[in-house]
Amino acid sequence: MRGHPWKGALVLVLVAAGLGAGSSSASAAPVAVSLCAVPGTATMAGGASVPIWGFAATCANPGLPGPVLTATVGDTVTVTVTNALPAGHDVTFEVPGIDFAAGPDSAPPGGTVTRTFTASAPGTYLYQSGGDAGRQVAMGLYGALIVRPATAGQAYPSADSAYDVEAPLVLSAIDPAFNAAPETFDLHSYRATYWLINGKSYPDTAPGITAAGGQRLLLRYLNAGYDNTTMSLLGMHARVVARDARPVDGDAEVAAETIPAGATEDVIATVPAGAGPSSHGFPLYNRQQHVTNGDQTGVSPAPASGGGMLIFIHH
Amino acid sequence: MRFTAVLLLVVTLCLASPGRANAIPADAPPTGMVCTPGAVSGATHTFDLVAETGYIDTPDGNSVFMWSYGEAGGHFQSPGPVLCVTQGQTVVVNLTNNLPEPASIVFPGQDAPVTASGGAAGLLTTEAAASGGTVQYSFVAGSPGTYLYESGSDIAKQIEMGLYGALIVRPAAGPALAYGTSTAFDPSREYLLLLSEIDSDLHHAVETGTAYDVNARRDRYFAVNGREFPDTIQDNGSGLLPNQPYGALVRIQPTTPTTAPALIRMINVGALNHPFHPHGNHTTQIAQDGRLLPVPTEHFGETIASGQTVDFLLRWDDQDNWDPTTKPLPVPPPNYRDVFFKDANTWYGGSPYLGHKGILPSGVVTQNICGEWYFPWHSHALNEFTNYDQGFGGMATLLRVDPPGGCxxxxxxxxxxxxxxxxxxxxxxxxxxxxxxxxxPRTTTRPTATTTAQTSITVASATGFPAAPGYYARIDNEVVRVTAGAGTTTWTVQRGQLGTTAATHASGAVVTALxxxxxxxxxxxxxxxxxxxxxxxxxxxxxxxxxxxxxxxxxxxxxxxxxxxxxxxxxxxxxxxxxxxxxxxxxxxxxxxxxxxxxxxxxxxxxxxxxxxxxxxxxxxxxxxxxxxxxxxxxxxxxxxxxxxxxxx
The missing domain is CATH 2.60.120 (Jelly Rolls)
Structure with missing residues (x-):
């Protein structure tokens, strides 16, 4: 786990859900999660500080994205969300693909909302607030929910979803001008300049994903951005295991894969034993060439040291 | 002396334009994918490429500054050469970088290690230094399929500027298979459609050395094989497009029990995901990113995502077999007075029946040759179906369905x-x-009676009989062979030929050619x-x-x-x-x-x-x-x- 960029998030989850990673739970267990939607700041590559609204376990220092939530299939999960956003903004907690028990779905400013569901199908789910017609998502109110199957070390009940290393990859983008004025910004003028994996752009995505040659690497893509995002993986193909938390039939192997906005996709790559094309390893990057960190106007616009939605997989 | 002068002139021309040979082989077919040969030595296939600058033409009369890969010592071309190799070959690509900044090549989809020698470490791969630097890449060609190669340096700028091309890995089993035996296709109908976009403002900024905001990119030209419609339907190597050698017209004939399907290899080297819509028939997608799909799927529209490759098999089934005489359409075609022929220039043959031409209104020019059908294949993001916002053009080509067996x-x-x-x-x-x-058979008559022994006879007319001797003719039931006098009315004949017996014939007997x-x-x-x-x-x-x-x-x-x-x-x-x-x-x-x-x-x-x-x-x-x-x-x-x-x- 050395340098694992999701280490912090996973620790938060373990606290919140009271479960060990990869634990096997054959019987339904109650899982209680507390989240708070709260303003904060995120530091972009290059040092710029951008206002965000994010989810946090307590009402301080929200992350971008929010904590990774995990449950095991059969668990009854109760999520309590506190709304600490400025006045005038109701917060909801939505997970496409999950059916909640009936009840209030929105927390007024200063209030809370509790949503309950049974984790019935394993997979990768994107949670988000649906408030303000997308503005809250654009501000950062999103995160990953992972429902694990009963069998440890697999993404789904099928044995071909077994993996050795996993990496949730929450894809999103930021237009700092919008974040500076989320209530008044004209969305027709929205133009993202930061392109993020788990809230970071390169080089802040370093040290990347560590996996040894021959290990099966599970990449859990979650597209929290507005753009259908195509990610290129150099030096290996990845097998598509599931889309939107539902296993797919057959073994489609891809090198450039589109994750639609709002969708999730799980792929498993067997990491080659040989060296990657780069001295940093095997690049995984936004093939739509969203590799900028903020404004990039110049004769040679992209940052020479690399930027944007880029991360390396290395031994 | 004149001959010598001509020779001198030819030699001088050659010297004056070193390496200005066409970017594709002289014997390349007018349509279909054209491979760049490279050099094969044993199991090693070597390509010498150069990254260089040049210009392309667009249908609206613009000229756009490009960066591209070309063959070292060859003609500038956009997109880069189509590199065709065989599974298991060691592929060596020597890159010379004549651009003013470091450049490189990555080979997405090649899972064997790509080793580099020379050059310097860059972000995504090893790079060749600016202005003459070199680097050599080497890898063993992996699974058969359609792949791309492209710049791994400053990609938001360099890929957009044109540093991309196609890499085709053929199976060791032979060129008539795309992948395994389930993917047999007709090698004479192998098509490559490589999609790209151009923001001409970025290209102008690079050409003039001025600043550009890469986040403000707005593409104006949308290309197939480096050309915009209608240039896409020009032949491979068209002299009209000297720097854009690859045509994109797809030709097919109706399926017969013995025909193998066409193979359509699609690559999106652009930054945008392109929804590509083939009219005329569903296409069967068999592969993505150089890997067979678990199950082939049929499409009449499929998004080819940025950096993806997708392979399709195409059949064109004439399910209705309409025919103007044996099976006419159940509804009459519209009266021409109710039909608008754009620019009085149409691909329509004047007849709705495949293989039949009809009469068009006077003043209407048809491009149709023999009643073939044309269907547009185009990006269904309709802003991309334009040349600088003027429709239609851009990311489009035509499917031409020829009548069975051809015209x-x-x-x-x-x-x-x-x-x-x-x-x-x-x-x-x-x-x-x-x-x-x-x-x-031609006939004439004998003006006079014939005896059994007579070998010189006259006929009323020689018209229609052979002019050279050695032919047979029949008088009543006797066959004679004409040995001289052919072409005249006086024949020397051998009597009683071909099992007949010489006989007497009355005056006026009929002489018949055989x-x-x-x-x-x-x-x-x-x-x-x-x-x-x-x-x-x-x-x-x-x-x-x-x-x-x-x-x-x-x-x-x-x-x-x-x-x-x-x-x-x-x-x-x-x-x-x-x-x-x-x-x-x-x-x-x-x-x-x-x-x-x-x-x-x-x-x-x-x-x-x-x-x-x-x-x-x-x-x-x-x-x-x-x-x-x-x-x-x-x-x-x-x-x-x-x-x-x-x-x-």
Missing amino acids: FAAPATATPLGSVLKSGTVAGLAADDTTYYAVN ATDFTAGFTGVPAGSQHLKVTYKGANCATTTAATCTALTTNLPQQTVKICDWTVGGAAGCSTATSAGWVTLPAPPAQPQGVGSTDVGATWTLPASAQYISAGQVKVLVHTERYTSPSPAAFSTWGNLLALTYDAP
């Missing part, structure tokens, strides 16, 4: 040549039906047409008078179908049935064929085409003779169908 022609003229028209007109040869074009010849001419065959095929179907009947064919089942007349080689004596070379220009159509089937009163049909394929087309004309001769024992009897030749099929250019 189809029926004869325009039919002429008895050494025979006498019995019944019918040239229209009888247009279709395989019950209407015939029938000829009888052969028929008729010729039919096709018109409007475009120069440059290829793959000529001649189909003839007909019978020989034991009557020269009856309206129906009487049985002829023994001692069959021998039929030979010939075509005029216009390079032998020009039109005069085929003026008579025995002219030197007639060339027997090559086997199979072998000729002559014995043909009785049952129709016999055959199609002959010509290995070459140019010498058989003159000013749009193709001419065919059907020669039938009955020179063999036993005693011949009267016969007539009934032509049912004579057709020409060809691939128009």
